[in-house]
Amino acid sequence: MPDSSPNYLISLELRELLVQKLGVLQKDNVILQQSLREQQTQTTAQTEDLFLELLEVADALEALLDYLENNPSPSPEFIERLPRSIGAVNRKFLSVLGKRQLLPIELQEGTEPDFNLCRVIDREERTDIPDQTITKIVRRGFQWGEKVLRPAEVITAKSDNGDVTTISTPELLTPELLTPDS
Numbered sequence: 001m002p003d004s005s006p007n008y009l010i011s012l013e014l015r016e017l018l019v020q021k022l023g024v025l026q027k028d029n030v031i032l033q034q035s036l037r038e039q040q041t042q043t044t045a046q047t048e049d050l051f052l053e054l055l056e057v058a059d060a061l062e063a064l065l066d067y068l069e070n071n072p073s074p075s076p077e078f079i080e081r082l083p084r085s086i087g088a089v090n091r092k093f094l095s096v097l098g099k100r101q102l103l104p105i106e107l108q109e110g111t112e113p114d115f116n117l118c119r120v121i122d123r124e125e126r127t128d129i130p131d132q133t134i135t136k137i138v139r140r141g142f143q144w145g146e147k148v149l150r151p152a153e154v155i156t157a158k159s160d161n162g163d164v165t166t167i168s169t170p171e172l173l174t175p176e177l178l179t180p181d182s
Contacts, residue, residue: 053096060089097142105141105152109134117141118152126157133157 010018064085068074074082094104105117113120113134124135134154141152 050096050100053099057089057093057096060085060092064089100144102142102144102149105143105148107134107137107141107152107154109137113154113156117143117148118154120156121153122155123158124155125160127159129157129159131157131159 064082067078071078097103107113107118110129111134112130112132118134118141121138126133126135129135133156135157136155137152138155139153142149
């Protein structure tokens with residue numbers, strides 16, 4: 001039975017070019033594998049650092065809980081220091097997040113909400129401030145770089161008249177205000 005597989009002839013020039021390109025591809029493959037291993041090692045080290053820092057926060061919380069468990073009637077001095085201690089734990093936790101560019105979204109009560117950064121979860125009747133003004137920040141939001149990871153949750157003012165401006169002083173009603181724009 002004759003061999004039916006086709007035979008291809010390539011020039012020596014083309015053969016050398018193919019061998020050279022295969023060599024380059026093999027080198028690139030080795031470099032990429034090495035780079036991947038280095039990235040995996042770096043990611044593992046960063047993850048370990050994160051876990052160790054979070055364990056410090058957990059240790060601080062555990063120490064507070066242990067004290068409360070072992071002292072059912074804590075001293076007035078402990079109760080007085082408790083908000084500062086919890087604040088220190090919170091600052092440590094926010095520091096851990098900040099090292100990884102996970103930062104709190106800064107909003108102020110009494111300002112209009114930026115709907116890219118926050119979500120209105122409730123409205124409250126208010127006549128002392130403009131409609132849509134933030135009256136309370138219920139839950140802090142966080143950004144990771146430019147990405148909003150969790151929007152802030154806010155309560156805003158709801159005025160009776162909404163966004164409509166009323167003119168109550170008759171002397172302000174000049175002919176220019178009463179003529180329709182054309």
